[in-house]
Amino acid sequence: MAKIATGSPAEKALAFTSTLTLVGLPVLTTAAWANWQDSPKTVVDEAWQIVSDTYVDPNFNQVDWTAERQTLLGQEYISSEAAYASLKALLAKLDDPYTRFMTPDEFQAFSNQTSGQLVGVGIQLTLDPDTNALTVVQPIADSPAMAADVQPGDHIVQIDGTLTQGMTTEEAANLIRGQAGTTVNLLMQRHDTAPFAVTLTRARIDIPVVNSGLREINGQRIGYIRLSEFNAHSADQIEQAIKGLEQQQVEGYVLDLRNNPGGMLDQAIAIARMWLNKGAIVRTVDRDGDAEQVTANRTAITDKPLVVLVNGGSASASEVLTGALQDDHRATVVGTQTFGKALVQSVNRLHDGSGLNVTIAHYYTPSGADINHRGITPDVVSESPDEAQRELWMHPDRLGTEQDAQYVSAITQLQQAIAAAPLAQGRLNSQ
Incomplete structure (x- = not known):
């Protein structure tokens, strides 16, 4: 399972x-x-x-x-x-x-x-705070909306002929959704120009869960990677991000797992192996006491200095990854105490299409720590007032910038790690 x-x-x-x-059902006739x-x-x-x-x-x-x-x-x-x-x-x-x-x-x-997929046209919606107009936040990468040059700030005036004035974003999303291969007709307006029609064909779209980019700070090239959840495509997207930043010759990385609630265990393991060339990753124990230990397998993409950012919203698979990187001395962990969930679930589809999520095992970090209800303590505690945090997360474009106090703390730690790194930094340990 x-x-x-x-x-x-x-x-x-x-x-x-x-x-x-x-098992245990009565003996029944065919009818x-x-x-x-x-x-x-x-x-x-x-x-x-x-x-x-x-x-x-x-x-x-x-x-x-x-x-x-x-x-x-x-x-x-x-x-x-x-x-x-x-x-x-x-x-x-x-x-x-x-x-x-x-x-x-x-x-x-x-x-x-x-x-990690949705069926739709790839538009994120909000209501304009001044006009209450249905507004595009941004199109999802590689989506039908992006291909049609839908842009942030565009207003959606009609959906298949239905006026959107007074609609909630949920009502609009329900009208836009549909089966892959079918079309939806939108009447849109950009700034003060005349409305224009757009016909979009619904498709299966990979949901982006990774945001990454190059940061140049005091002459140093820093790779910033934010992972919002562990879905079926997280490892692939993280791998693409690391390889892209390696090509840009970054000197170190900040991996941002703040408010990442977790997800698939195999994705956390796969991502850990991108940073760890050797060492334990996680140990799971079922109700019979049977243990399974997962280790790195010499497939790391980089050995450059790494700082992991966490907070109280970093849970489960985020803690598996953080615990492995911390216990194996691969990364410095910065932020606040994590959520504290050390349980593993299986998710089962029942015969009528309903589902059952069942806790089947307990997990431990490589050092043997039980973090359930405790969480992981950062190597460097970096706190921020609640009001500042609310303001930051209301403006996600500020994450990983100078307006993000915890990120600034992470950069300080990363710069120290880069300065202390051996001259052979950047070459994988082949021992």
Whole structure:
């Protein structure tokens, strides 16, 4: 079964389809079996089985899990919603916010998010604070909107002939969304020019989760990489960012994981291997005490000095990556205490399209530290007033600039690391 590390209670993770054999079902005729499969009880029992087989706590938080199954199956459910409610009530008894049930709609949205793709035209929307007009924040890279030269600040006047005045961004997004290959007609206005029509063909679009760039500071070339989450394309995007900055001959890196809630464990491991040529990355332990240790595999892209930026919103997969880089003395960690989630989940698709997220293991950093409910302590604490942080995150274009106090602290540490680096800096350790 695939393993994922997820973020806070609203964590993001890989949608994992699990095929399970239901056990303990009554012997049924063909007709009765068909009725059973269509019954809401099937989903209830399927979910019960997954938790029974894989949940990290074999005592189920002192809940008599076998008795709970009898209670669940002894009820008559007039609808799927009623069965879902009973299942959620049972899962709540585990007192684990990361083991949770998702309705089919919730699971589909969850899967879309964590797959790293969306189907649409690639427009980020907001409402103009002065006119309340529906406004383009920016087109997503390599999207139909970008190909059509849609620009930040453009107003969307109509969507398929429907006026947008008074619409919320959610209502507008629902009208713009659709199946890949279909079209949507937009009437747009740029500044004070006459409105113009744009026809966009919806497509599958990779969601960008990496923002990177070259910073020249006091004559030094610094690579800045910000990762917002660990989805199915995070490692690929990080690799492209590192290789692009290496071509620009940077002298060191700042990896910004602030407010990154986590996501897929395999992506965190893959990214760790881009920075680490050797050493442990993470150790997971399941409910039977079986441990699995993951190590670097001599595939690092660079050994140049590295500083990692974290805060209280850096959780789960972010902490796996940060813990590995800190414990293996590969990076200096700057910022504030991280969230403190050291649990691994599997995400299972149930037969009716709903989903179940289940905690299946505990993880430890390479030094053996258990950071659950504790978090990772930075090597260099850099705090910023709450009001300053709110203002910063309301203007993401200020991240990684001189207006970002924690970034400035990170640069100070990175400059010290660059100055202390050996002359052979930039060549991978081949030992």
